[in-house]
Amino acid sequence: MKKILAIVSLFFVLTSCSIEDDAPNFHSVILPIVEVEVPQEFVIGETYPIKVWYQRPSTCHAFNGFYYDKYLNERTVAVQNIVTEAGNCQSLEDEIVEVSFDFYVTSNGSYIFKFWQGVDDNGEDIFLEIEVPVVD
Numbered sequence: 001m002k003k004i005l006a007i008v009s010l011f012f013v014l015t016s017c018s019i020e021d022d023a024p025n026f027h028s029v030i031l032p033i034v035e036v037e038v039p040q041e042f043v044i045g046e047t048y049p050i051k052v053w054y055q056r057p058s059t060c061h062a063f064n065g066f067y068y069d070k071y072l073n074e075r076t077v078a079v080q081n082i083v084t085e086a087g088n089c090q091s092l093e094d095e096i097v098e099v100s101f102d103f104y105v106t107s108n109g110s111y112i113f114k115f116w117q118g119v120d121d122n123g124e125d126i127f128l129e130i131e132v133p134v135v136d
Helices: 002-016
Strands: 025-031 033-037 047-055 061-071 074-085 096-104 110-119 125-135
Touching: 025 061, 033 074, 033 110, 033 125, 047 074, 061 096, 074 096
Parallel strands: 074 110
Antiparallel strands: 025 074, 033 047, 047 096, 061 074, 110 125
8 A cells, every 4th residue: 555655646746847947047147337427526424326327238138236346445336137038028229227326435535436338349348437536
């Protein structure tokens, strides 16, 4: 009796699992920034919105936050998107998307923001660099 129960259980386990993957596939991409808006100056202890615009390439691209790296008073920023790998994606020619993040000023001196704008013909990263002084 135990053998029959084990065989029936094994049958249900094997037939109930599907090896086909019907879930949509995703991958992450970093997209170039086309325009930014930063304040002319910062005050220590204050928070400021930093606005960023980027071109959305297709309807399968969705904003997924920022790549953000800091080293001393230098900040490197890029836009991250999740891309759904689907056959029904529509190409978008002129869709510019505005996104923003809050920046909290923690030190004096100046902050240097490096906004990623893609790569050049030699494969080197291109950055829009903006220096923002911290005033009293």
